Each structure stands twice: as structure tokens, then as C-alpha cells.
Amino acid sequence: MNHSEDLLKRLPNDIGGLPSDRVQQTDHELLPWEKRCHALADVLDFHKIINTEEKRRGVESLGSEMMSNLTYYERWIAAFSLILFEKQILTPDELAQKMAEVEARYAHDSHKDS
């Protein structure tokens, strides 16, 4: 199998048996947004808007560079956004506008705080 084939045939999450480091017994308390993201995943699955298997597929299809550089829940929310575009539930522009609105709201609130 040559390298360019392997990039498609072996998904970036398919790591069983690959060489790796010692296990570091790391853990962290989920941030509030990470927990909300997990709850969102469950609710999307309950409604079969994005089922668990689609979520897995969506994360894999981010590709190995994003898989290795984004944190766990960053991968999830990126995958949800892309799947929702595919399903024509959201549009890229709609999400961009909403993100700008959210950002402006926080900028406004933090300005009031100081």
C-alpha cells in the first residue's frame, strides 16, 4: 500500500497497534462549554439529527491534521457544523453570522464589566 492510498484507506482515528508513548494518566474537569457540547451531541443523537455514528464519521473526516491539533470537543463542534451544512439544516453563512453576533454580545458584555 503506498502512502497516498494509505491516507484514504486508514482513517486518522484508526490507531490500534501503532507505536506510541508511555500512558500519561492525565485528566481534566470538563469546561462548561465542553459539557454543553457533549449534551448537545446526546440531544442531536436522541433526535437522530446527527446520530452517534455520523458524529464519529464527521470527526474522522476532519483529517489527521485537525484530529491531532484540535482538542476533543473542538473536533466535535467542528464536525457538527460541517454535518449540519451537509444536511442543509444550517448554511455556512448563517453560522458565520451567528458566531459574529455571539462574539459581539460578549464583547459588549465585557466592555460593561470593565
Next chain:
Amino acid sequence: MEAHDHDHHPMLTDEVMPGYYEIMEIAVRELLIEKTLINPSEIRRQIEVLDSRTPALGAKVVARAWVDPGFRARLLANGRTACEELGISFYDDTQLIVLENTDKVHNLIVCTLCSCYPRSVLGLPPDWYKAKPYRARVVKEPRAVLEEFGTHIPDDVEICVSDSTAMIRYLVLPQRPAGTDDLSEEQLAALVTRDAMIGVVRVEI
């Protein structure tokens, strides 16, 4: 979200302003709510569900299995319905298989492809369970990985690694340590750790 240390750092807005991916999470959620595809109360409720699932639930199941042979038999026959007897519901359509450790077999669990985990009874998995070293190596050199957790399994005990890849979730039923005959069910439950129910350590007194 509150800002801390208001006056000593020029990057104040970075502390207050959610990061890019958090903004994305807020935006996706709000858009889906506006389109009435999901309801905010569902998210709140599911956060409560997640908060309520901790390894203490799994420990309760293990302790009951140690003191009640009938329950143990039902648990091994059908993990999900036995947990439901104790009021532990399964909030998705996964089944639960309980793997019993004995003098002859030591079980441990992994998900090499992602992070499948018995969330209903243990809560969310620790970071090391989701990270590459454990997932990559435990299916190839389980004994070496167990040694890194301080667990030595003698050669006459079979290692059985369950790779959780589809619709089943697994919970390890650890061996009850010797010298615990006088302990109550609650005291036994207090000995049972998350890592023992993943199968990377034993239960110790």
C-alpha cells in the same frame, strides 16, 4: 462568565471572550433552538444527566454483585437490565456487557477507534482513555501498559482486552479483595475505583 484580575493584564478580553470553538458551540446551539429542532430544556436536562453519572454508580453495581450472588448472575447475563434494577438508566440505545475478572482471566477495556465507554455507569472517560498512547498500545502490549498503571498480571492469568467499537459498552467487574468479609456493601463500594472498572488496576484495601 466572570473576568478575573481586571487590571493587571492587557489581554483581559481573551479571558472574558469565549474562544473560537466555544463561540461555535454557542452559535450552533442557538441556531438549532431558533429553528425549533432542539429545545434548551433538553440541553439543560442532559447536562444534569451527565453530572449525575459518576464512577460511584459503577461502584455500587460492583459492590452489590460482590454481596448478592443472584444479582451477580443477572448482571453477568444482562448488564443493562441488572443496572436498571438499581435505578441506573441507560440514556442511549447501547447494551452493557459486564466482564468478570477471576483468578484465571483479567479483563480490560479500550476503544481504539474513538472513546466508547460505559458512560451511564461511570460518567465520562478520563483524558488518558481518549488519548493515543493507551488506545494504540493496549491492544498490542496490554501487560506493559498495565505495568505502567502499577498492575502486574501473572503469566498464568489470561489477559482479555475488549475493544469497544460498535453498540456494546463494557464494564469490568473486579475481583473482591481478600480480607473484606466484614465490610458492609457501602464500605465495599467505597473501595471500587473508576480505573478498576476499566480494568487497568485491581481493587485494593
Next chain:
Amino acid sequence: MSVADSAHASSGLRAVKALCEESDFKVGDRVRIAMRFPIGHYRVPTYVRGKQGVVKMILNPMAINNEEEGYGRNAGIKGRYYRVGILLSELWPGYTGPPQDQLVIEVFETWLERI
């Protein structure tokens, strides 16, 4: 034949099972995981492909093939998953641990070949 007559003819009574009610494989069957390379989405990791093992458990109920579910197919044809045990010495040539050490993994029926 009256209703009473047919009720008495119970000695040969037998409910014939539909094809989907019988599992393709039984516990103890020796199987090989197919050597196959689907792209896009799969739940059969590369390291078990082409390896031989033994069916340890038949998983019920039947479920959608998760390679299809990954593309949003939430209904349709279902099949069975099996828990297949594979010796670590089969998976990893040169495995130095005890010979009985094994891995057990859930595999969808379309991936299993009888040997």
C-alpha cells in the same frame, strides 16, 4: 378439518423461523475478519483485518450496519454483530506474552468469513 381437529394435530407443531431470526454464525465458529478497505467510515480497525478468531457471543438485537449509519441511515436493513475473540499471538506476530492472551471485538456480520 375442523378447528378442534387441527388443535389435536400438535405433535408435528413447529414454528418455522424467518431467515433473519437465525444468526449466520454460532458461538464457537471459527471465522476470519475480511481483508477489505472501505473508505469514509468503518468500525473494523485495520489491525484485525485478515486475522482469524472464534465467535464468542452473538449480539442481539440486530442493528444497522454502522458503516451506513455513519452517513445518516437511521433505518433500513439490519444485521448482527458478533463478539469475536482473536489471540494476541495471531494479531501480533512475535507476541511475547502468554499464548492464551486475547482481544475481543465486535464485528458486523458482513465482515466475517467462515473458515
